[in-house]
Amino acid sequence: DTGVSQDPRHKITKRGQNVTFRCDPISEHNRLYWYRQTLGQGPEFLTYFQNEAQLEKSRLLSDRFSAERPKGSFSTLEIQRTEQGDSAMYLCASSSLKGRKLGMNTEAFFGQGTRLTVV
């Protein structure tokens, strides 16, 4: 088990371009989360999946953002028509209820993030 993997680690793009990030969660983790983190702030929730179903999206997630998890394994986050305000670290995390009592909370395991710079 190699942990949560994100690709790319860094992305520089011109304003108006589309970008796509990939996240590979810990194998067999059924929940996958996307967060955005700007300098000096805590991670802000964007969206999460349980298996392939996208169960919740933040109101912060504009129509330019779309996330998928087509087979319940890896996930992609696409940002269309990027703006300078999209510059941030995009973090992916995964978690699982396996081995825990029903209803107990479990920790999320994070990847190293993708740092996006829009110029």
Next chain:
Amino acid sequence: AQKITQTQPGMFVQEKEAVTLDCTYDTSDPSYGLFWYKQPSSGEMIFLIYQGSYDQQNATEGRYSLNFQKARKSANLVISASQLGDSAMYFCAMREGSSGTYKYIFGTGTRLKVLA
């Protein structure tokens, strides 16, 4: 609505001393979990310790312990015998258990600097 508050933007501690990082939370859900994460300059969020709302005892993990005061809605992280490698951002987070949402909400973090 769930909320996490960390009022200490930055803290200093002398190597080998103990330090307490404050965290208060707000939720109306009786079932919730509280988490602390460490984020070094490399950027990865590292899970440190977890406390469940129904847990009777304060959580401990090695040099980390969580001072859980349910009535005051506080979940302070105590790091004993600080090491230079403890210098990092620390985030408190919460996840509600029965509200139907499974997202983790984070505070704004505390930057800890351990002095030699």
